[in-house]
Amino acid sequence: MKIMSMEFPICNVCLKNEILCSGCSKKLESNGIRDEEIRLYRNLNKTIKGEKHLKDGKISRIYLDKNFALIVCDKNSVPGLIGKNGIIIKKIEKILGKQIRVISDSLTFNEFIKEILFSSTVLGINIMYTQEGIKYRIRIPGNERVIMPLSPEAFASIANTLFNTSAELVFE
Ligand SMILES: [Zn+2]
Known part of the structure; x- marks a missing residue:
């Protein structure tokens, strides 16, 4: 067996x-x-x-x-x-x-964002065209920084390794 x-x-x-x-x-x-x-x-x-x-x-x-x-x-x-x-x-x-x-492991990047930020207020997702290619900027209200379990550094690193995507979380 x-x-x-x-x-x-x-x-x-x-x-x-x-x-x-x-x-x-x-x-x-x-x-x-x-x-x-x-x-x-x-x-x-x-x-x-x-x-x-x-x-x-x-x-x-x-x-x-x-x-x-x-x-x-x-x-x-x-x-x-x-x-x-x-x-x-x-x-x-x-x-x-x-x-x-x-x-x-079969999520798309967009599904991942929804999943990981489901308890956050996403103010907007901007697509930036940089010299290195497309970069996503996900905007979250500044007062939600304290309740966000995931640091912007970890978020960027996960987006990069898991989705080969350049992305940043910004609090504003
Ligand atoms: Zn081994």
């Missing part, structure tokens, strides 16, 4: 041990995945181990900010990672000590 488990960017051996095999080392280096993210894979794997409904999904990345983490997984695993009434996500938040948002 094949034992199914959630797939991570590192192999099963590396998930369960404090080492990285040479295959995973190479892969992570080329993807710019760092130690803290790898620790989160291991923690998350432990946290969801008993959850039978999360058996053959795939975690593709976890983006980290100081108080926030964005888990990117296959579309079918999103409800499972959130859990009924958010029970799983709350467990993950407690263990990782961060506010968590789970999104599908």
Whole structure:
């Protein structure tokens, strides 16, 4: 019988041990995945181990900010990672000590913005034509800065790595 488990960017051996095999080392280096993210894979794997409904999904990345983490997984695993009434996500938040948002890896950039900023007031999205190409400027009211879990730096970095898109969050 094949034992199914959630797939991570590192192999099963590396998930369960404090080492990285040479295959995973190479892969992570080329993807710019760092130690803290790898620790989160291991923690998350432990946290969801008993959850039978999360058996053959795939975690593709976890983006980290100081108080926030964005888990990117296959579309079918999103409800499972959130859990009924958010029970799983709350467990993950407690263990990782961060506010968590789970999104599908098949979102478009526009869907991502809606998803990630659903509790914010988006004043407007401007498209700027720069020498480096198109850049999106997403404008949020200044008084919402304190409730925004995601820093503008992390937002820009996620837009860049996940969508190959240049974007900035500005508070005004
Ligand atoms: Zn490995």
